[in-house]
Amino acid sequence: MAGPLVFITGASSGIGQALARRYHQAGWRLALAARRTGEIQAWAAQQGLDSASYAVYGADVADIDSIVAAGRRCLDEQGVPDVVIANAGISIGVDTACREDLDVIARTYATNNVGLAATFHPFLAAMTARRSGTLVGIASVAGIRGLPGHGAYCASKAAVISYCECLRGELRPASVKVVTISPGYVDTPLTRQNRYGMPFRLPAEVFADRAFRAIERGSSYRVIPWQMGVVAKLLRMLPNALYDRLLAGRPRKHRQGQ
Structure with a gap:
């Protein structure tokens, strides 16, 4: 099939699946990577996707060789x-x-940070040679200010924001764009487990549509929904004692285990 191609990790559920649906609706070809490939195949069948319009790659982003191999297969x-x-x-x-939570912190960084860089790695040379392409890092509003009990997640998403900003400057001469998307609360299986209020929570499909449009525009950084961006900026301005x-x-x- 003709048409542009998008490569998405974590495509078996939640935000990744919603983004896959939105890109498919826009006529894009899909390269979908996840550990649970069976769930992607079941979803694709449920959606009635033409087998020529998508491919599924089994990969664990926390394993560098695994996700790099998936990217190279996509290229081939x-x-x-x-x-x-x-x-x-x-x-x-x-x-x-x-002590066991130190292992959780290591696994979080391996997935959310090293895994993000390893996802981009296979495509950099080809995009640079072509002088076009867009790399999108999914960060979080939680990366803007730390939350008690969320040390691994907040720190990892703050690192995503900083890393993508560094990469954006590095790739600008090659005309390769880097877009950072910071979701607020999105209704997914992951967030449904939270035991605190989630203001301005968006359905995954609404988030995916707004993210799609931000990526199409080549926005360097976008908080979705915008209201959470305002909240985050206000919290960032608060003195530490008050915060x-x-x-x-x-x-x-x-x-883990709770």
Whole structure:
């Protein structure tokens, strides 16, 4: 099939699946990567996708060789993507006093940070040679200010924001764009486990449509929904003492096994 190609990680559920649906609706070919390939195949069959319009690649973004191999297979089988979306990520509460949570922190960084860089890696040379393409990092509003009990996730998403900003400057001379999308609360299986209020929560399909349009425009950085961007900026401006009091007693994200 003709048409532009998008490569999406974490495409078996949640935001990744919603983005795949939105790009398919716009006539794009899909390269979908995830550990749970069976769920992607079942979803594609349910959506009635033409087998020529998509390909599925089994990969674990926390394993560098695994996700790099998936990217290279995409290059060989479908060509150079026009857009690469590093969406796969995990979010687990941590307590640094617990030894087992140090392993959770390491796994979070391996997935959310190293995995993001490894997702981009296979495509950089080809995009640079072609002098076009867009790399998209899915960050989070949680990366703008730290939340008690969310140390691994907040730190990893702050790193996504900084890393993508660095990469944007590096690739500008090659005309390759880097877009950072920071979701607020999006209704997915992941966020449904949260035990605290989630203001301005969006259905995944609404988020995907807004993200699609931001990526099409080549926005360097976008918070979705915009209201959460305003909230985050206000929280960033608060003095530490006031911010700490404001969050005192706030319910924390579930730790592993809870």
